[in-house]
Amino acid sequence: MKRRDFLRSAAHAGGLSAAASIGLLGSLQAQAQSAPGYKALVCVFLYGGNDGLNTIIPRDATRYAQYAAVRAKLAVAQSSLVALGSDYGLHPSLAPLGPLWAAGALAPVFNVGPLAVPLTKADLKTKTLPDNLFSHSDQQTLWECAGRSVLARTGWGGRLAAQAGVRPVLALGSAGRFGSSDTGAALALPGPGDDFSPSGWFGGPNASRRAALETMARANYSNRLMQAYGSIQKSALDTSATLGPVLKTTPASGSTDAIDIAFGNLSGATDTPLAKQLYQVAKLIRYGATNGSGRQVFVVAQGGYDTHADQLTRHPKLLAELGAALAAFYDATVRIGQASAVTSFTMSDFGRTFLPNASSGTDHAWGNHHLVIGGAVAGGKTYGRYPDLVLGGTDDVGVESWERQGRWIPASSVEQYAATLARWFGLSAAQIAAALPGLANFPLNDLGFIKP
Structure with missing residues (x-):
């Protein structure tokens, strides 16, 4: 050799x-x-740009009518939505998450995205914007790194971990730059049985x-x-x-292991790449929590969300995989007694246009809605501001008629989203500022979706 x-x-x-x-x-x-006690952050990156507007949908008559009028054949039937109180509903493919909302373990966070500074539509020509908006690779970098520059070398997951003394970030799926810090990159781990x-x-x-x-x-x-x-x-x-x-280790036939039971022995709805990644995370959490690990950061990934065409077929399947995997993972954390010590959260390239395209799909946009799950989540209610569902309105970047497609200006920044998670993770204000230097540009550094 x-x-x-x-x-x-x-x-x-x-x-x-x-x-x-x-x-x-x-x-x-x-x-x-x-660090006393155990805590884990689990990033679930939805690569391709999840359509948040068909993930969390208004249920009240006025706004649902606005939604349905624009979404047309892409609109999800109002009667099929998984109720999140009286105002919003989840896509029916996310039905496994309904019990988490009822248990107060699920919090939707509206219209988050990369920002350099707080923006209104009037500011678009005068204030600094993030680099290369609406580009897959660049928006992935901005989400992974937090900030406005696509030249950033380190990810906010890696920086939070470094501030907490956690090394390295553990990646079961693609980590991109999320797990990188000045001291190293994420450690890539294999799937079950490998x-x-x-x-x-x-x-x-x-x-x-x-x-x-x-x-x-x-x-x-x-x-x-x-x-x-x-x-x-x-x-x-x-x-x-x-x-x-x-x-x-993999599930044995007839296994009575708590994690195997939660994941249905990785069969049926949990026989998916994302579920298998989260199955590995659950095992590592149990190992870490029982072997003296104070804190850990994980990242998993699901691809396929670039739904420019055939969205009515493709998107429900993706959400069904996501809902089943997230529900099984939360169940596993409950069964091993770590539900309040584990917080999972979604990220994605960007949201998608409110206005469908000519290919029965949607195109690249900006602000997006996300899900945060865990026993420490202040769930059972929503956070952030849902955009005004008007093409060319105050939340749409579009001005001329051809660009009025419903690309929402984010109401909250990636830094604010990350800082809320970092506070729960146990970082001090000084550590959060060091890990998220752009946070100083925003007046609110905690969006409130995790319990004090």
Whole structure:
């Protein structure tokens, strides 16, 4: 085997990366000393731009009539909505989340998006705007990093984690820049049944390669670069040995394990990539909460939300997967006694246009509605301001007739959304300011959707 091929294999073995240099095993011990109790933040990124306007819909007669008149054939039937009180309803595909609302564990947050400063329609030509609005990759970066610049290197998840002394962010799906900080990137973890250890690459007849890797990682080097390399590899090997067995387990037939029961043994509605990611997160939360981890940050992902066409077929299927996975995950946190210690929240590239396009779909927009779930959530009510459902109105960026499509100017910023979560996570005002420097541009730094 050529040296460069060996090193390439070693870099992939068990997720051996620079992110692992800080050592999850060591961080579990450090967090136990630095933070009393256990808490976990779980980011659920909906890649492609979820149509928030068909996710959370007004139920009152006046606004539903406005909605239905514009949405036309894309409108969700009023009678099918999952009631969130008398004013709003969820798409029927999210029916599994109805009991969470009733239990006070679900809070919709309206019209959040990237902002540099608070904006009104009158400000659009005079105040600073975020970079490259309506672009998938750029808006993903702005959501992941919080701020106005697409050149940001670090994500707000990584920065919050660093301020809290949590290293690294754990990624079961694509992390983008969300989990990056000045000290490393997110640590990518495998799905149920997969190996998170060098045995997956160096087992069996390749055991001698594993032995060589161990020797390289644990040798005493005088060269600083080699010292760093050895530290990274040793930490990753130790981490994989610790978490590998946790990650590899899958539901057994007739299992009575609390997490397996919550996820229906990953069958039926939970036999999906997103549910499997959250199944892994639930196992890691149980492990972390019982082994002295003070705080953890996770990120999972679901793709497919770029519904420019055939939205009536595609979007309900995506939401059905989302609703089943989120409900199962919350149920798992209840069963393992960690519901109040875990807060999940959605993010997405952007919202979609209120006005449908000619392909039975919707196009790229700006502000969007999101869901926050957990036992610590001040649920059973909504937060933020729902936009005025008028094309070309005060919340629509469009001025000329051709651009009046219902691209809502966000009422709250990503920083405000993140700061609310950071406060619950246990960060001080100074730590929140350090992790979210743009927050100083906004008068309100807590949107209130989590209990004091």
